[in-house]
Amino acid sequence: MSCQHTCGNFRRLAGGRVAVIPDADKAKIQNDFMQGYEFANKALEAQYKARLEDKDLLITKQEAQINRLFGIVEQQGSVQKALAENPRKVSSYNMQNPQFAGGIADANNVDVQQLGGNIQNRDA
Numbered sequence: 001m002s003c004q005h006t007c008g009n010f011r012r013l014a015g016g017r018v019a020v021i022p023d024a025d026k027a028k029i030q031n032d033f034m035q036g037y038e039f040a041n042k043a044l045e046a047q048y049k050a051r052l053e054d055k056d057l058l059i060t061k062q063e064a065q066i067n068r069l070f071g072i073v074e075q076q077g078s079v080q081k082a083l084a085e086n087p088r089k090v091s092s093y094n095m096q097n098p099q100f101a102g103g104i105a106d107a108n109n110v111d112v113q114q115l116g117g118n119i120q121n122r123d124a
Helices: 003-009 026-085
Strands: 010-012 018-020 109-112 117-120
Touching: none
Parallel strands: none
Antiparallel strands: 010 018, 109 117
């Protein structure tokens, strides 16, 4: 299968082509070529199968990630719907130079029986 054995049976033609010389053992050349081809084919096929397995694994991982993302998107829609149906109170305080003692109560109703009554937030 070495070039020394078979290269003498060829001659170069124009355009980079080669031809078998007339008195060469064409069956031997064919056999040598086929052995080399089969060897290379087996080696490349093993590499090809390994790459396909790697690619299949990667595809499986990416499908799982895509499914997780779709799940998150679906949950986000549910959360946004729930927030729209049940809006929360948003408070904003200007605490520059406060003129009171005590604390802030952020609620619709505050039960302060010790002060003598209830405070109600009429804006809520």
